[in-house]
Amino acid sequence: MTTDTTTTDTFPGTPTPGRTVLDARGVTMRFGGLTAVSGVDLTVRSGEIVGLIGPNGAGKTTFFNCLTGLYTPTEGEVRYKDKLLPPQSFKVTAAGVARTFQNIRLFANMTVLENVLVGRHTRTKEGFWSAVLRGPGFHRAEATSRARATELLQFVGLSEKADHLARNLPYGEQRKLEIARALASEPGLLLLDEPTAGMNPQETRATEELVFAIRDQGIAVLVIEHDMRFIFNLCDRVAVLVQGKKLIEGDSATVQGDERVIAAYLGEPLENDPGAAEAAEVEAAQAQAAGHPKDTAAGKETDR
Numbered sequence: 001m002t003t004d005t006t007t008t009d010t011f012p013g014t015p016t017p018g019r020t021v022l023d024a025r026g027v028t029m030r031f032g033g034l035t036a037v038s039g040v041d042l043t044v045r046s047g048e049i050v051g052l053i054g055p056n057g058a059g060k061t062t063f064f065n066c067l068t069g070l071y072t073p074t075e076g077e078v079r080y081k082d083k084l085l086p087p088q089s090f091k092v093t094a095a096g097v098a099r100t101f102q103n104i105r106l107f108a109n110m111t112v113l114e115n116v117l118v119g120r121h122t123r124t125k126e127g128f129w130s131a132v133l134r135g136p137g138f139h140r141a142e143a144t145s146r147a148r149a150t151e152l153l154q155f156v157g158l159s160e161k162a163d164h165l166a167r168n169l170p171y172g173e174q175r176k177l178e179i180a181r182a183l184a185s186e187p188g189l190l191l192l193d194e195p196t197a198g199m200n201p202q203e204t205r206a207t208e209e210l211v212f213a214i215r216d217q218g219i220a221v222l223v224i225e226h227d228m229r230f231i232f233n234l235c236d237r238v239a240v241l242v243q244g245k246k247l248i249e250g251d252s253a254t255v256q257g258d259e260r261v262i263a264a265y266l267g268e269p270l271e272n273d274p275g276a277a278e279a280a281e282v283e284a285a286q287a288q289a290a291g292h293p294k295d296t297a298a299g300k301e302t303d304r
């Protein structure tokens with residue numbers, strides 16, 4: 001399926017729903033003889049949550065790295081709001097693309113608030129001498145940054161922990177802090193790499209709500225995740241990578257129902273349904289105990 005890249009931008013500079021913010025075309029990344037990503041096209045529009053799924057080693061993180069300037073794609077180009085993205089990560093962040101990492105990368109010995117303040121640096125115009133001389137411009141910028149960082153901690157639900165050291169936060173809260181830090185750069189596009197890895201179901205649910213709230217602020221979201229329930233609940237569109245290539249892209253129902261996705265990723269239905277006999281036995285025993293004998297004869301398995 002090809003993706004419509006038509007832009008519907010009527011108010012430049014403001015997040016208009018439907019405007020294409022990310023436009024990646026023919027992105028290919030080779031490491032020596034290995035092609036990790038091969039000719040991938042993907043667009044993301046403002047107000048959209050797009051999922052990127054695929055088996056381990058499919059090339060998802062490599063693709064993210066190509067989008068965020070960590071890697072320079074061997075072929076292809078990446079545009080953000082119609083402008084080619086520079087191949088340096090700090091410039092990509094300054095342009096409006098922020099990300100979180102699969103392996104959390106916080107400043108462990110800094111406080112929660114300080115971590116978010118670090119994320120503000122691309123939005124602070126005060127230069128080196130201003131910081132050294134600590135003039136009125138510096139103090140004004142610092143106050144603005146602190147106010148925004150405090151607001152973001154409230155937004156992700158961490159305001160109570162502003163003065164805690166990042167390393168003392170439970171895992172799920174460290175992931176939230178990474179998101180707050182990414183948001184501190186005021187992005188138009190947020191890339192989340194496995195935001196629920198290691199989370200319990202409640203934390204995953206809360207992250208889902210948080211991503212919806214981010215989207216509602218007009219920020220486009222592209223998310224890699226292995227938790228299929230999370231992806232299919234959350235995303236307007238899902239793209240599937242297999243062996244570096246985009247296999248299919250579409251809404252949740254289309255992707256979930258695609259035979260090739262089931263075979264390549266979600267797992268092929270197993271022949272003869274191993275475990276069916278044991279499951280039927282357990283069911284029969286439960287029914288017996290409840291005083292409702294159940295017919296477990298062959299041919300009744302379609303009841304399940």
Ligand SMILES: Nc1ncnc2c1ncn2[C@@H]1O[C@H](COP(=O)(O)OP(=O)(O)OP(=O)(O)O)[C@@H](O)[C@H]1O
Nearest residue numbers: 031034036054055056057058059060061062063102
């Ligand atoms: N810097 C690198 N040098 C060489 N090969 C690499 C490099 N980074 C990734 N690869 C290879 O590229 C392929 C894609 O890896 P990648 O990490 O992008 O997959 P993934 O879909 O993100 O996997 P996972 O879901 O396990 O995180 C793998 O075969 C990996 O070993």
